[in-house]
Amino acid sequence: MFSFDDITGGSDGIFIVVALVIIIAAILLVLMVVGFRYKWQKYNISREERLMREVAGRRRIRVSDKNEVLERDNYTCQICGISKDYLDSLCEGLGDYLLLEVDHIQSVSQGGTGDDIDNLQCLCWRCNRKKGGYKTNEEVRRLIDYGIDYLDQD
Ligand SMILES: [Zn+2]
Structure with a gap:
């Protein structure tokens, strides 16, 4: 009777240790599966993605490149020629209201990149909207000559 109790107590201790090991193993397994799924999702992105x-x-343009392009083009739109200096000459501080953008000369949709500073130019926002992804500076200039506004396009 006494030795039977002793054995029961001993096997209880082993059971607890085995249960703990199983629980820890299960937690590790879950973590591994979650980690693997995360990695798989990262690599298994669709072609479109x-x-x-x-x-x-x-499309990305570095901020330093942006500033370099604006400096190089002297804060002047490369299509219509409007510039900060011109507006400031009309009224002190007016140039600050000119919204200049850095445009991809060859658009991203046509294979251009923002990494090449020679593919970037300074445009006012109106000319940039007119230009879109498919027109050249010359084509936009012709639109302006004909008096066609960007709102008439597309
Ligand atoms: Zn312009």
Whole structure:
């Protein structure tokens, strides 16, 4: 009777240890599965998703490049020629209201990239909207000559 109790007590202790090991192993297994699924999802992105990311990468322009382009083009729109200096000459401080943008000369949709500073130019926002993704500076200038506003396009 006494020895029977002793054995029962001993096997209880082993049972607890075995249960703990199983629980820890289960937790580790769950963590591994979750980690693997996360990695799989990262690599198993669709073709469209990869293309979108690639385009987003080429669209990106570094802030330092942006400033360099604006300095190089002397804060002047390369299509219509409006500039900060011109507006400031009309009225002190008016140039600050000119919204200048850095444009991809060859658009991202046509394979251009924002990494090449020679593919970037300073445009006012109106000319940039007119230009869109498919027109050249010359084509936009012709639209302006004909008096066609960007709102008439597309
Ligand atoms: Zn312009």
